[in-house]
Amino acid sequence: MELSGATLIFLSLISLPILVSLLHRKWTPTSKKTQPPGPRSLPLIGSLLHLITSQPQVTLRDLAKKHGPVMHLRLGQVDTVVISSAAAAQEVLRDSALNFASRPSILASEIACYGNLDIAFAPYGAYWRTLRKICTVELLSARKVRQFAPIRDSETLSLVTNIRDGAGAGCREPVNLGRMLVSCTNNISAKATFGEGCEVELQEQFLAAIDVVLKYSGGLSVGDLFPSLRFVDAVTGLKRRLWRARRQLDAVFDKIIAKCEARREQKKKTTGEDDLLSVMLRIKDEGELEFPIRETNIKAIIVDLFTGGTETTSSAAEWIMSELMRNPEVMANAQTEVRRTFDNLSPQDHESHLEKLSYMRMVVKEGMRLHPVLPLLLPRVCQNTCDVGGFEVTKGSRIMVNAWAIARSPEYWHGDAEEFRPERFEDSTADYNGTQFEYLPFGSGRRMCPGSNFGLAALELILARLLYYFDWSLPGGIQPDELDMDMIVGSTARRKNQLHLVASPYNVPIDILS
Structure with a gap:
């Protein structure tokens, strides 16, 4: 088969930087220290073939069993070290935290997060510390999370109503619980961020734009793995699609910010700053920070709030419900506790009694253990050898x-490590704070998720109300051990097929939202 002149030129352009990279590696003196072991690399692509899978965390776990808990992979032109033990994780996340506190720059975050001005991907330094302070003190503090209780209450009751209506009167029709959970968590995040006064149409436009950004932001691009070939992302059109999604998001952002600015003064006189956007606009106007916050910074932070607090929460709830369906005895125990606690309460008092649901909280912990929404956390970069x-x-x-x-x-969780057994947390000291390195659902150290309290507050109330208001069964005569648990890992680890269940109302008043 003959190749055209244009094709030969294109292949030469691709090959040249790779050849230079290989020659550089060949003639660069090697260190006398021991490099981490790892699988054999192929020319040019390295170990990339090992990660062409919907579940890279499983492949990496299996490779680590052979090569060890500190394992080296060459992914394209990028040296990557995979950590697979609690001891090694402690070294990276705590003992040498400063050296591993920065993120690598990837194409999707550069464009979707406004040049990495967000919390998740901003380089470690004074600017990132400013963002972290804003989050912990102003946006996602315990006080602020409590302030959003009415939003969680309203939206989770709407979820209950939608499930009841979707099930039909006595028809026992399966409902798409996965889709309903996404809608519920989207609405909670939207109202907490933009306020109750934000027009529904604008919220829907924003959520549609975020969906487009997430669609094109999952995974790594050619340029992320082959930095010398970044031009390929332009040739394939990926860069153009990301920028188109970013412009679509910008257009909606500008409308929402303009509406918020217009109502801010009146809002201060009546209800105060009850939404996150108003808080950020006030901080921008005060201009008292070391790094001035502008509208672009605000947009980047809001992208983080949605990508980090919406799909993660809905995915966690869907995985936990999946495990409960596969373990009827655990489901029965959790429902008994919730119903015993909630039976004599008004719906408005449910959230204040969540702390009494000790078994259900163990169910949540166990679900987050088996199904962390970010199975490989977010990548870090080594600043110094x-x-x-x-x-x-x-x-x-x-x-x-x-x-x-x-x-x-099994080293940390014994021989039943793959089983869903909430009782393991009864006497465990493992929590969500990232201090026990065998349990890291939100990461650990300086770069751990700052929105964990916000997400957990919504997750626990959603789960409690699903257990309280409905009895659940699998459709079509499916047995518990037949429920598919297929996973796909993109921006988060979510079910490949959304969870469909039959919901039988247990105690759902007709006027639940009145």
């Missing part, structure tokens, strides 16, 4: 912590 687990990790290497593998390791 150092040792981890007795091996040398070179400057510029990307670090992935396989929290999914650690949370399923």
